[in-house]
Ligand code: HEM
């Protein structure tokens with residue numbers, strides 16, 4: 207039985223659910239973001255913008271839960287077979303991914319606010335008003351952070367996946383297993 211909370215050897219159900227839900231939403235958001243910014247102006251384009259913003263706020267809510275849950279739980283320790291620079295790299299990549307999870311929703315919201323657009327959650331209620339008048343400096347700054355943030359995410363994501371592949375297929379340890387609802391090798 208997988209525990210609900212993390213232990214020092216594996217992630218629990220809540221951390222796993224949040225990790226994989228956030229991963230899926232990131233893939234949806236990046237795909238939507240790249241498609242919608244590449245389209246000619248049309249009603250469909252603006253609907254995709256609204257969808258992107260609503261999914262972006264959904265992931266922001268999950269990210270807040272994830273950070274709180276992480277602070278309330280032990281973090282599984284990295285295997286002792288890792289050299290100290292490998293441990294440092296794994297921690298740096300995780301920290302970078304957390305930074306991206308905080309920076310992307312905030313810069314997206316500020317881009318929308320500065321651009322003079324109200325932000326709605328799936329058309330149900332207003333989350334953020336619009337800047338009146340339009341604040342072009344804020345809009346341009348937030349957009350640059352959002353776009354460069356997405357580039358930083360691509361780099362960190364590649365390092366993250368490279369680490370997982372190395373652990374699972376070369377070192378053949380429990381790293382991937384402990385983020386999945388399956389038993390560990392020595393259990
Ligand atoms: C983790 C959450 C998010 C991710 C990963 C993400 C990712 C992206 C990506 C990859 C793009 C395309 C950038 C490009 O032009 O290359 C984009 C554009 C955009 N995003 Fe997000 N986004 C997120 C959250 C949000 C939120 C919460 C909002 C606003 C409420 C938002 C508003 C926008 C807007 C307005 C654009 C279009 C910018 C333009 O006009 O060029 N995003 N996003």
Ligand code: HEM
Nearest residue numbers: 228229232276281282300303304307366370381382384385
């Ligand atoms: C196919 C995609 C992905 C796979 C296979 C994957 C796999 C994993 C695995 C196996 C771990 C556990 C590492 C350990 O035990 O130390 C982990 C941790 C982590 N992953 Fe992913 N991941 C993916 C996507 C993502 C994405 C998109 C993000 C960020 C948006 C992310 C952020 C993190 C973070 C921050 C941790 C550290 C967890 C913590 O200690 O709080 N991952 N991932």
